Amino acid sequence: MRTPQGIAPGIMSGAYAWITIGACALVFLGAFESLAVTTVMPVVSADLEGERLYALAFAGPLATGVIGMVGAGNWADRRGPTAPLYTSVAVFVIGLLIAGLAPTMEILVVGRFIQGLGSGALTVALYVVVARVYPQRLHPAIFAGFAAAWVVPSLIGPTVAGVVTELFSWHWVFLGVVVLVLAALLMVIPALRGLERGGAGRAAPWAFGRLGWAALASIAVLALNLVADLPAVGPALAAVAVVVALVAVRPLVPRRTLRARRGLPAAILVRGALAAGFFATQIYLPYLLTGAYGFTPTLAGLALTGGALAWSGASIVQGKLGMRLASERAVRIGTVLVLTGVTAVLTTALLELSPLVVVAAWVLAGGGMGLASPRLSALTLAMSAPDDQGFNSAAMTVADSFGTALALAVTGVLFAALAAGGFAFVAVFALAALLAAAAVVLAPRVKSGPDTAPPLS
Incomplete structure (x- = not known):
């Protein structure tokens, strides 16, 4: 399809404009809800007298999200992405309503669990919609839009949530999003009409076994987020x-993802390792800046903003470059930038360098994520058969969740064990650097080759 001027249409052209806006809005609102809750949860916990369930309100959605990812992926491979998308939005909205109207902390946590289930499924369903609606050449651009939709809430989400809580109440941080989610879905609906399952002419079977494994994995993820509070047996x-x-x-x-088989398995593993190294560092940067350098919380947050802006900017750049920048090359450059940034943070903690090094390093690391993450998404879809797009999209998001959860759990144990000796930050950032280094080493294997394993369906 070409425009009258002979220029290939982009993601904001007439054919794709509404679904692009709607899909990015759904991603934005999911990210906003996740980040906004961080700001209001202390108020919620005090209001509902639920301090003992504080951690569970964060860990629960991550755990249930894994089940949503796997279920939506399987369903999309069977019947296409339309029904999973509608259902995931409905589940997400139900979770918002339960949390927003919760009279007790226990009910709010239930709402958060349901939110996570819907949010995880929504992400996978949207990835399959991208595979079915957009041509491959536009995948880097739409994934750049998704990346920006995740980054922007990190800039405005906490502030907006704080203002809403002060002017109205914390309930509206949940309830106010409901109307916006439904409006975003209306923008996407026209593009979903007629979307059927993939072109192989067969429906994938219901993978009840994988759903069981997802449930077990969710329990493990939940446990990993809790054991750091038990130093004796942690x-x-x-x-x-x-x-x-x-x-x-x-x-x-x-198959063979944990062995980094060339092609799709390696791309999934690199995605998990890269997310783990990046977010394991980011979680502890405010601790380092406030504890070791006397930064205020606001100033420490601004240091992270530089990384968020760099992530967004690099995502936009790689999207505009399109196929002029090979995806494999973008992944290699991005992983090196992330490793460089994490290593600089580690060096700062070890040698007590200027905090300005941390700020500059995190801009570098954010830029690396902006280059690599959208291209890993595009590579995953490019190496997926139509009937495997749901499973592989779910695998990609599961890799993000598991990589980050595993890293945060281990760093939590390390930090608690070494805090008294003064080497806690060094140990945490050293582990993050090892994970980022693994992504660099494995990055050349994301390119398909003769030994590429077929996707598991």
């Missing part, structure tokens, strides 16, 4: 939970 419980998580995740990703 390391032993963390080791058990890591083993369980790794065993459970194997059926949820393409």
Whole structure:
């Protein structure tokens, strides 16, 4: 399809404008809700007298999201992405309503669990919609839009949530999003009409076994987010939970992913390692800046803003370059930038360098994520058969969740164990650097080759 001027249409052209806006809005609102809750949860916890369930309100959605990802992927491979998308939005809205109207902390946590289930499924369904609606040449651009939709809430989400809570109440941080989600869905509906399952002429079977493994993996993820609070037995419980998580995740990703088989399996593994290294560092940067350098929380947050802006900017650049920048090359450059940024943070913690090094390093790391992450998404779809797009999209998002959850759990145990000795930050950032280095080493294997394993369906 060409425009009258002979220029190939982009994601904001007439044919794709509404679904682009609607899909990015759904991603934005999911990200906003996740980040906004971080700001209001102390108020919610005090209001509902639920301090003991504070951590569970964050860990729960991550755990249930894994089940949503796997279920939506399987459903999309069977019947196409339309029904999973509608259902995931409905589940997400139900979770918002329950949380927003919750009279007790227990009910709010239930709402958060349901939110996570819907949010995880929504992400996978949208990825399959991208595969079915947009031509491959536009995938880098639409995934750049998704990346920007995730980054922008990190800039405005906490502030907006704080203002809404002060002017109205914390309930509207949940309830106010409902109307916006439904409006975004209306923009997407026209493009969904007529979308059927993939072109192989067969429907994938219901993968009840994988759903069971996803449930087990969710329990392991939840445990990994809780054991860091048990210093006496934390390391032993963390080791058990890591083993369980790794065993459970194997059926949820393409064959030989944990062995980094060239092509799709390696792309999934690089995605998980890169997310783990980046977010394991980012979580502890405010601790480093406030604890070791005396930054205020606001100033420490601004240091992270530079990385968010760099992520968004690099995503836009790679999207505009399109096929002029090979996806494999973008992934290699991006992983190196992330490793450089994490290593600089580690060096700063070890040698007590200027905090300005941390700020500059995080801009570099954010730029690396903006280059690599959208291209790993595009590569995953490019190497997926139509009937495997749901499974592989789910595998990609599962890799993000598991990589980050595993890294945060282990760093939590390390930080608690070494805090008294003064080497906690060094240990945490060293582990993050190892994960980022693994992504750099494995990045050349994302390119398909003769030994590429077929996707598991």
